[in-house]
Amino acid sequence: MRWSINANVRGILRLTSLHSLARAYFFGYLSSTSPRIINVLAALARRKISPSVAIHRLLQIFRQAAELNRFPAFCGILVGGSTLLQLPIKKLIITVVRLFGTRNWKANQIAHQRLARFLAALISASVSFDLLNNRPVKSNNGVGPFDELPEMSVSAVQTGMPEPATSLAPALAGRTMDLTLFAVTRALDVLISVMWARTTSPSSHIARAVSQSTTPFLFCASAATIMHAWFYTPSRLPSAYNRWISSAAELDQRLLLALRHARYGTFIYGKDTGMAPLLTSMCKDYGFPDVWGDPAKTVPVPCELVHMGYGKSCEKHALIRFWRGWAFAARMYGPLQLIVLLRGARAKARLQGNAKLIITKDALAKATIDMARSSAFLGAFIALFYYGVCLSRTRLGPKILSPKTISPQMWDSGLCVMAGCALCGASVLVEQERKRLEILFFVLPRAAAAWFPRRYLRENMWKEQAAFAFSSAVVFAAVQEKPSTVRGILGTVLHGVLSQN
Numbered sequence: 001m002r003w004s005i006n007a008n009v010r011g012i013l014r015l016t017s018l019h020s021l022a023r024a025y026f027f028g029y030l031s032s033t034s035p036r037i038i039n040v041l042a043a044l045a046r047r048k049i050s051p052s053v054a055i056h057r058l059l060q061i062f063r064q065a066a067e068l069n070r071f072p073a074f075c076g077i078l079v080g081g082s083t084l085l086q087l088p089i090k091k092l093i094i095t096v097v098r099l100f101g102t103r104n105w106k107a108n109q110i111a112h113q114r115l116a117r118f119l120a121a122l123i124s125a126s127v128s129f130d131l132l133n134n135r136p137v138k139s140n141n142g143v144g145p146f147d148e149l150p151e152m153s154v155s156a157v158q159t160g161m162p163e164p165a166t167s168l169a170p171a172l173a174g175r176t177m178d179l180t181l182f183a184v185t186r187a188l189d190v191l192i193s194v195m196w197a198r199t200t201s202p203s204s205h206i207a208r209a210v211s212q213s214t215t216p217f218l219f220c221a222s223a224a225t226i227m228h229a230w231f232y233t234p235s236r237l238p239s240a241y242n243r244w245i246s247s248a249a250e251l252d253q254r255l256l257l258a259l260r261h262a263r264y265g266t267f268i269y270g271k272d273t274g275m276a277p278l279l280t281s282m283c284k285d286y287g288f289p290d291v292w293g294d295p296a297k298t299v300p301v302p303c304e305l306v307h308m309g310y311g312k313s314c315e316k317h318a319l320i321r322f323w324r325g326w327a328f329a330a331r332m333y334g335p336l337q338l339i340v341l342l343r344g345a346r347a348k349a350r351l352q353g354n355a356k357l358i359i360t361k362d363a364l365a366k367a368t369i370d371m372a373r374s375s376a377f378l379g380a381f382i383a384l385f386y387y388g389v390c391l392s393r394t395r396l397g398p399k400i401l402s403p404k405t406i407s408p409q410m411w412d413s414g415l416c417v418m419a420g421c422a423l424c425g426a427s428v429l430v431e432q433e434r435k436r437l438e439i440l441f442f443v444l445p446r447a448a449a450a451w452f453p454r455r456y457l458r459e460n461m462w463k464e465q466a467a468f469a470f471s472s473a474v475v476f477a478a479v480q481e482k483p484s485t486v487r488g489i490l491g492t493v494l495h496g497v498l499s500q501n
Contacts, residue, residue: 089119129465172457
């Protein structure tokens with residue numbers, strides 16, 4: 001009888017684990033294919049591609065996503081392995097403890113279960129990491145003027161001799177760097193939150209003040225890091241994220257290059273370094289005198305040129321940037337809020353047994369306010385950045401600090417950009433408090449990426465693998481032990497995928 005009960009329990013656990021694996025694979029497949037499918041359908045709707053080409057591309061998307069070394073399989077193995085391996089690992093732990101440990105091994109059942117969860121997730125994360133990195137990375141020999149060269153190998157550093165010509169562009173790793181940094185930041189959040197809860201009293205004024213200020217502070221630091229990297233080291237940011245920032249910022253590329261050249265010492269006020277054509281062409285396009293763009297004759301470049309045709313007033317320019325940023329964000333947040341509204345209406349109709357969708361005025365008003373507020377956050381982010389640049393280089397900076405102390409060259413070679421980076425993070429206070437944490441979890445890994453090389457020698461990939469496996473094990477063990485320790489949407493999604501219902 002006992003054997004029959006144990007067999008039934010094992011069967012239920014195995015079925016639950018397979019269910020979790022299937023759900024994880026489905027979510028991974030959906031998240032990896034949906035953006036590409038939407039792009040193909042949008043191109044078809046705009047008649048940029050023919051129906052036959054669209055069908056070919058869609059089939060290619062479906063086929064590639066089903067390959068073993070793609071993201072859906074990675075999700076399935078990570079989640080499925082972390083649940084399927086728990087039972088055999090727990091049995092192994094109990095066997096080892098019984099043979100070499102104390103006699104009261106039954107009293108440590110909870111500890112055995114926790115260790116089994118952690119080891120199962122650790123092994124699964126390591127295997128799935130290898131799987132995702134199994135596909136070779138395309139080498140890029142064309143290094144941009146502001147990109148950083150890959151570090152030298154250990155042998156080259158020791159001998160002091162450069163690598164042979166055949167190995168100047170070795171196969172580099174780093175495909176999963178963004179995923180690893182995401183896992184590391186979430187694991188750190190879990191560990192710090194648990195330690196904070198055990199060492200402080202939630203009712204104390206200091207604990208509440210620290211908890212309320214940590215998210216805005218970290219967002220400000222992350223936003224400053226990301227924007228500084230976007231200006232001066234764009235290769236340290238994901239390419240898609242880089243393009244998204246460029247679309248939202250709407251900054252003339254020539255002005256961006258002028259600021260970079262000022263930082264690297266090739267755009268110098270009072271000297272003819274051959275950089276005048278860069279901004280004089282911009283002056284012609286916006287109807288300004290050519291002399292405004294010549295650093296040898298005009299010190300500093302007028303803010304009116306920085307405003308790119310939006311007027312002379314820095315305040316007016318900031319307001320225009322706020323409106324354009326709001327409109328840019330509304331085009332993104334509007335459809336998302338519509339989906340949330342329809343989903344809520346559908347759930348309400350099901351509860352009431354109604355076939356029609358029920359959209360109340362309150363629900364519509366809430367969706368509109370949420371969309372407007374989230375759009376205002378991005379609009380304020382862009383406006384504060386531009387205004388911070390103007391405030392430091394012309395409006396306030398020269399009046400507080402003498403040009404003899406901080407010259408126009410120093411402002412435009414980096415200080416004005418740093419002022420904009422420092423100011424734009426305050427925009428998070430516009431967003432709802434419950435959404436600030438999700439925004440932070442979105443930007444924090446990208447800010448961390450600015451401190452690490454995006455590509456590195458494959459001989460060092462074990463370091464990233466160890467960081468990813470350990471961090472993933474922490475997160476998966478935490479969400480199974482106490483789901484509330486993994487905050488935000490990730491905790492909700494993982495709990496739903498791993499739940500036994």
